[in-house]
Amino acid sequence: MNEAQSATGVGNPAFVAARVALGLLTQQDLVDAFEARAGRLGTPVGISIRQVRRWESPRPGWPNRAARTVLKDLFGRPLEDLGFVPLGRPPGRRPGLPVQGRPGADDALALYAPPSPDVSLALAGPRERWLPQLRYALDEAARTDGVLGPRGTLPKAVTILATIEAAAGSAPLGARRDLLALGARAAEFTAWLHRDSGAGPAPTAYWHNHAIELATMAGDGPLHAYILLRKAQAADDDPARMRDLAHAAHAGPWSLPPRPRAEALQQEARALAITGVRGDAIERLLDQAREAVEAAPPPTGPASCTGPLGEGYTLERLMVQSALCYREAGRPDRSVELFRRHLATGQFAPRDRSFFTAAMSGALAAAGEPDEAAHAGLAALSIAANAGFGQALAELRRTAAALLPHAGRPAVLLLRHALRDAGAPAGRAGA
Numbered sequence: 001m002n003e004a005q006s007a008t009g010v011g012n013p014a015f016v017a018a019r020v021a022l023g024l025l026t027q028q029d030l031v032d033a034f035e036a037r038a039g040r041l042g043t044p045v046g047i048s049i050r051q052v053r054r055w056e057s058p059r060p061g062w063p064n065r066a067a068r069t070v071l072k073d074l075f076g077r078p079l080e081d082l083g084f085v086p087l088g089r090p091p092g093r094r095p096g097l098p099v100q101g102r103p104g105a106d107d108a109l110a111l112y113a114p115p116s117p118d119v120s121l122a123l124a125g126p127r128e129r130w131l132p133q134l135r136y137a138l139d140e141a142a143r144t145d146g147v148l149g150p151r152g153t154l155p156k157a158v159t160i161l162a163t164i165e166a167a168a169g170s171a172p173l174g175a176r177r178d179l180l181a182l183g184a185r186a187a188e189f190t191a192w193l194h195r196d197s198g199a200g201p202a203p204t205a206y207w208h209n210h211a212i213e214l215a216t217m218a219g220d221g222p223l224h225a226y227i228l229l230r231k232a233q234a235a236d237d238d239p240a241r242m243r244d245l246a247h248a249a250h251a252g253p254w255s256l257p258p259r260p261r262a263e264a265l266q267q268e269a270r271a272l273a274i275t276g277v278r279g280d281a282i283e284r285l286l287d288q289a290r291e292a293v294e295a296a297p298p299p300t301g302p303a304s305c306t307g308p309l310g311e312g313y314t315l316e317r318l319m320v321q322s323a324l325c326y327r328e329a330g331r332p333d334r335s336v337e338l339f340r341r342h343l344a345t346g347q348f349a350p351r352d353r354s355f356f357t358a359a360m361s362g363a364l365a366a367a368g369e370p371d372e373a374a375h376a377g378l379a380a381l382s383i384a385a386n387a388g389f390g391q392a393l394a395e396l397r398r399t400a401a402a403l404l405p406h407a408g409r410p411a412v413l414l415l416r417h418a419l420r421d422a423g424a425p426a427g428r429a430g431a
Contacts, residue, residue, distance in 0.1 A: 013162030149387030221254035260310030
């Protein structure tokens, strides 16, 4: 099973969650950590990504003696707690997964021995209460992400998703579809956390593809389309793919609500700008996006991870995303104008404010305002650095590279030093 491919489920959720809890966000991270630990232990054994995939599959098997020694020392727990099945044990169920019919099974669901106390998740009470509990847990994880950032939230997100899938496996059909739809939201959130943590495109694509599969099994067409939009937003290195995914999200055989439809139209406009399209085509898409937002019913309440799709997509958010389009279209003055107007009046969460302020710093650099660009960059960094908001930091590295011709100016030098001190290299020309 490849991280960039779709999957039928989290094959070995105990192992995946334990890996993420150690800060090993990719399978290659585990290979590197395993080999470093083996070296310290003097154990002559190495592994490959292919071996890690096997351990994270539904049938992880039982590692050989040398690998067992390293895994126990690396994770600090018995291998059975990581989803491995000792030789000679009857196949069919890994230890720690819930078994229906076992006494007390309906009173609590412990998915597996958790990687650490702060990522445990149990479902208490009658089965009909599980869905609200899981929704609440996912919303709380999203709020945690806004404070601690993606790396502090990933273990909890993986645990919640695995718990949802375990609950869905034994639920009646109607409840199962609701759980699968919630699982799709959790998988999309997990994809976002991987992307914002800098884990790379392969893990992000893996979780997006898994979210698509869960939404499809739930029979939720709008949610399927919404995840296509999220995939489009992650396609930074392939603007043609970004364009096609965004177009499919709003023009496919489903009906997106007005707010996410507006976001998909805007994303298509941005993709066109990145590919070099100029003029009326971009303006038409942005006009359609504004019409969709203005036609949307008022929000039913505060936006949340499990609430109505795109509930938090406001006119202010569309305007600052339109500023991104104009920047990509070679109109930095118009971009700066929109950023200044709407960042000053819109209500944005810290992550969003840091990202859009970082993007404004890039627009200012493109508009020939290096000092203002540096000051905006420092403002964005003051929000993004501690939480590790990866998308904002990536924008700041892009700005720093654009400001290299002005590297001797005091404000620019201050930004570059601040990025270095925050562990976000300022980049080189062409970065």
